[in-house]
Amino acid sequence: MTKYLIKRILTAIFTLLIIATVTFFLLRAIPGGPFTREKALPDAIIRALNEKYNLDKPLFFQYLDYIKGLLTFNLGPSYRILGFTVNDIIRSGLPTSALIGGIASALIVIIGIPVGIISALKQNSPVDYFVMFLATLGVTVPNFIIATLIIYIFSTQLGWLPSNGISNPLGYIGPVIALMGYSLSFVSRLTRSSMLEVLRQDYVRTARANGISERKVIFKHALKNALIPVITYVGPMVAAILTGSFVVEKIFAVPGIGRYFVQGVTNRDYTVIMGMTVLYSAFYIFMILLVDLAYSWIDPRIRLDGGAR
Amino acid sequence: MKKKVLEVKGVKTSFFTHLGEVQAVRGIDFELNEGEILGIVGESGSGKSVTSLSIMNLVDHPGEIKEGQILFHEEDGNIVDFTSLSSRKMNEYRGNDVAMIFQDPMTSLNPVYSIQNQMIEVIQRHTDLNKQEAIERAKSLLEQVGIPDPEGQITDYPHQFSGGMRQRALIATAISCNPRLLIADEPTTALDVTIQAQILELLKKLQKEINMSIILITHDLGVIAEVSTHVIVMYGGMIMEKGTVHEIFYEPKHPYTIGLHQSIPQSAKKQKERLVPIEGSPPDLLDPPTGCPFSPRCPHAMEVCLEKAAPLFEVSDSQKVSCWLLHEDAPKPKEIFKGAK
Numbered sequence: 001m002t003k004y005l006i007k008r009i010l011t012a013i014f015t016l017l018i019i020a021t022v023t024f025f026l027l028r029a030i031p032g033g034p035f036t037r038e039k040a041l042p043d044a045i046i047r048a049l050n051e052k053y054n055l056d057k058p059l060f061f062q063y064l065d066y067i068k069g070l071l072t073f074n075l076g077p078s079y080r081i082l083g084f085t086v087n088d089i090i091r092s093g094l095p096t097s098a099l100i101g102g103i104a105s106a107l108i109v110i111i112g113i114p115v116g117i118i119s120a121l122k123q124n125s126p127v128d129y130f131v132m133f134l135a136t137l138g139v140t141v142p143n144f145i146i147a148t149l150i151i152y153i154f155s156t157q158l159g160w161l162p163s164n165g166i167s168n169p170l171g172y173i174g175p176v177i178a179l180m181g182y183s184l185s186f187v188s189r190l191t192r193s194s195m196l197e198v199l200r201q202d203y204v205r206t207a208r209a210n211g212i213s214e215r216k217v218i219f220k221h222a223l224k225n226a227l228i229p230v231i232t233y234v235g236p237m238v239a240a241i242l243t244g245s246f247v248v249e250k251i252f253a254v255p256g257i258g259r260y261f262v263q264g265v266t267n268r269d270y271t272v273i274m275g276m277t278v279l280y281s282a283f284y285i286f287m288i289l290l291v292d293l294a295y296s297w298i299d300p301r302i303r304l305d306g307g308a309r
Numbered sequence: 310m311k312k313k314v315l316e317v318k319g320v321k322t323s324f325f326t327h328l329g330e331v332q333a334v335r336g337i338d339f340e341l342n343e344g345e346i347l348g349i350v351g352e353s354g355s356g357k358s359v360t361s362l363s364i365m366n367l368v369d370h371p372g373e374i375k376e377g378q379i380l381f382h383e384e385d386g387n388i389v390d391f392t393s394l395s396s397r398k399m400n401e402y403r404g405n406d407v408a409m410i411f412q413d414p415m416t417s418l419n420p421v422y423s424i425q426n427q428m429i430e431v432i433q434r435h436t437d438l439n440k441q442e443a444i445e446r447a448k449s450l451l452e453q454v455g456i457p458d459p460e461g462q463i464t465d466y467p468h469q470f471s472g473g474m475r476q477r478a479l480i481a482t483a484i485s486c487n488p489r490l491l492i493a494d495e496p497t498t499a500l501d502v503t504i505q506a507q508i509l510e511l512l513k514k515l516q517k518e519i520n521m522s523i524i525l526i527t528h529d530l531g532v533i534a535e536v537s538t539h540v541i542v543m544y545g546g547m548i549m550e551k552g553t554v555h556e557i558f559y560e561p562k563h564p565y566t567i568g569l570h571q572s573i574p575q576s577a578k579k580q581k582e583r584l585v586p587i588e589g590s591p592p593d594l595l596d597p598p599t600g601c602p603f604s605p606r607c608p609h610a611m612e613v614c615l616e617k618a619a620p621l622f623e624v625s626d627s628q629k630v631s632c633w634l635l636h637e638d639a640p641k642p643k644e645i646f647k648g649a650k
Contacts, residue, residue: 064433158483202416209365209411210431214396220430222420299421300466 004304008292012285019281020070020274024063027270034079034268053079066271070278076271086275093257093304094279099242100172100254104179105238112184113230116191121218123196131188138185147178164253175252179245183237190233194226201225225300231298235291239283243276311342313382314490314522315364318499320377320392322356322363331594333359333372335602337545338621341490341539346516348537348554350530350569354591357526358548361492364524365409366399367392381407384489388482406436408483412495414475418467424451425463430481435486436449450481453518454511474503480511487519494526509536530573534558539627543604545592547618552628562630565603608636609642 017282035041050056054065069076075086119131131155151174155163162171198204199222207221208214257276264272295302324332334356341347349356360367364379379391383406383587391399403409413418419427428450429443437555438446444463453460454477467475483491493512497505513536527533533540533554540557542550542596544564550563561567571585591599598605604614613633622635633639 202411202413203419205367206417207419208403209366209409211400211402211434212404212430213434215398216430221419221422225419285426291617300423301420301468 001304008132008289012282015285016065016278016281017070020067020278023216023277024066024276025059027268028059028271030268032268034270038267047146052246053077058221066274075275075278078269078272080267080269080272086271089260089272090257090275092263093255093260096166096254097188097249097256097258098242100166100175100179100256101238101242101244103172104233105175105241106177108180108184108187108237108241109234113227115190116188117194117195117218117223117226118228119188120195127283128192132192135189138181139189141181142186143178143181143245144247144251146181147174147248150174150177151251163305166252166254171252171254175248175254178248178251179241183241185233187230187237191226191230194229195222196220198226228295231291231294235287238279238286239287243280243283311344313340314343314345315341315382315524316344316378316380316497317360317364318378319359320379321375322359322368322372323375324372326371329595332597333362333546334375335597337543337546337548339541339548339551341357341522341524343489343522344516344540346513346519346525346537347459348529348533348540348625349543350533350540351543352591354594356594357528357543357545359546360543361409361494361524361526364391364492365403365407366394367403367409372471378480379457380489390401396607398609404431404483406484406488407490407492408488409492409494410476410479410496412482413499414472414479414620415499417479418470418475420467420574421496423464423466424470428463428478428485431482433551446485450485451478453515454478454481454484455507456481468641472500473507476500476504476508477511480508480515482496482514484519484521485626488521489522489613492520492524492526495528497532498527498529501514502549505532506535512536527648530558540570546594547602547622548629549603550628551621552625552633560624560628562624562628562635563603563632564607564609564634568606601624601631611639 005173007088010244015265033055035046035155041284054062057065066076073087078084078086078089083087114235115131122128150230151163156163160170161174162168165171166175199218204217212221234251238283244256244261246258246262248254249256260272262278263269263282292304296304317337317339319336319338320334320337321332321628324331324333332608337356337360339347349357349360359372362372363374366374366379370372374392377392381391381402383391389402391402394402411423418424425444425447428447429440432438432443433440434441434445448459448463451463456462456474456477467478468477480496491512494600496512497508500508504589509532512523512525515521523536525533537554539595540552540554541548542557542563544565549565550557550561553558556567558570561570565587568585568587572587574584587606592602594607597618598615599617600613601610601618604610607614611633619631619633619635621629621631623629624635
């Protein structure tokens with residue numbers, strides 16, 4: 001197990017290096033740069049700026065420089081947000097995004113899975129139709145509409161929730177719900193269909209034929225098998241949600257890091273884009289590792305170290 | 310007089326689908342005595358599997374037992390009608406007094422739990438044994454069904470077992486509470502031939518050891534001949550003919566039974582002899598024929614056969630045949646009444 005983990009962590013570092021490399025060179029291939037403006041800056045200033053940030057050096061030198069920083073967790077200065085390093089940006093925004101995302105992820109699992117189970121057990125009943133109607137809405141309606149509706153109804157009309165900022169704890173409710181919409185719907189649909197599939201399996205019939213109580217048939221025999229596809233989805237989902245959403249954070253004026261993904265790109269702020277990409281990739285790779293560990297715990301057929309039992 | 314184990318009376322089971330009512334079982338009656346091995350044979354869609362699920366009261370939505378009684382005679386002579394039990398009450402009989410094994414051992418064990426876990430769950434469900442005692446019981450059961458190293462293999466997961474071993478483990482689980490009746494639904498269909506023979510031998514051996522009755526569902530007449538004491542031939546959701554294994558194999562009276570015999574390849578027989586298939590296809594159970602379900606394919610069909618299903622004519626104490634040819638006014642074709650005057 002330890003050997004497996006070490007192997008996976010080394011692979012993860014290697015993967016991150018590849019991602020960083022590809023992103024680095026792709027970014028430089030895009031026309032324009034961090035100091036390109038609609039109204040062009042004087043050549044002398046651009047030259048001075050390029051010199052300050054080593055952008056006048058050969059590309060390969062810049063690359064080595066960046067990787068050296070990356071290996072010491074130094075993501076470099078932002079070229080556009082003056083006085084801030086990418087580390088500062090992450091340090092100030094990530095906790096907020098991760099807190100909102102963490103609450104959302106937890107609620108998605110806590111609500112989505114039971115709702116999916118109930119829907120599967122009451123297949124084709126009014127409860128099932130209602131849940132699936134909501135879930136279809138949740139998957140199809142974009143989060144900015146959900147966010148706008150929440151603000152309109154609960155902030156503007158009813159005045160129950162603040163319409164922006166998170167200085168008041170109630171301010172978390174809107175962003176959390178808007179962030180959950182899609183994934184909650186997806187998880188409950190996935191749990192439902194997976195559960196329906198598993199309940200048709202022969203081993204469920206065997207359990208019933210052996211007089212096992214319906215409760216145990218569902219929660220012991222069916223659920224464990226049904227959760228495998230759900231876990232596959234939830235892992236990467238958590239990585240995406242924890243790293244914030246540009247749209248939701250923008251609408252609710254939440255100081256998270258979601259907006260830097262977009263701003264970084266429009267500004268050609270090389271280091272910010274690199275930093276966000278590496279951060280998201282790291283989260284993602286970590287969640288996939290967790291998913292793989294969960295698989296081996298749930299399903300004995302999956303063996304991590306590849307050895308025979 | 311032999312003690313009865315099971316009486317099935319006028320059972321009709323239907324599935325209410327979008328297309329309409331599929332009448333899978335259309336009124337069957339039979340009984341089973343202690344120590345008998347009853348083979349139910351029929352082609353796909355003849356209603357044999359649904360019959361077995363009906364006995365277990367395991368017919369899934371949208372299926373439903375519409376009519377009839379399934380009377381189970383307990384050891385002490387007490388009689389219960391399974392069709393009238395709540396599912397909670399029925400669960401006390403399932404796996405305990407009546408157990409069932411299924412066709413595909415590859416998928417009939419839960420892949421995410423060990424053999425031990427699945428076996429002791431059933432044992433503890435129906436007995437007061439504690440965990441350690443249940444494990445010991447499970448090991449001795451595995452030994453009884455011929456798993457070579459129960460001590461070492463009981464903690465294995467299903468994927469570590471071969472098909473034959475899985476079926477053995479399923480049988481071990483099914484007999485764990487000494488059932489009075491074991492229903493085996495095509496227990497050997499998914500296994501290769503040598504394993505098939507072993508499993509059938511095992512069932513015969515266990516039947517004697519724990520004195521249970523067995524209902525063996527199969528489409529394979531060879532399997533029936535191998536193990537059964539009695540046979541029911543089903544077609545189109547109805548019983549065509551029933552009798553002892555000798556009667557069904559050597560003195561079949563129903564044209565369908567005779568057709569089945571003619572369509573089996575027999576290696577011992579002259580190889581040159583052609584097989585005689587039964588022409589046509591089984592009836593559509595969404596809209597079953599009013600008369601005898603076999604009449605459209607029957608070489609001897611008469612007018613009455615198309616209008617009215619035949620009652621069960623008694624040929625002997627044990628042999629009953631649902632065919633109008635057995636009526637006293639009917640013609641007597643030679644192939645059927647070989648010895649008759």
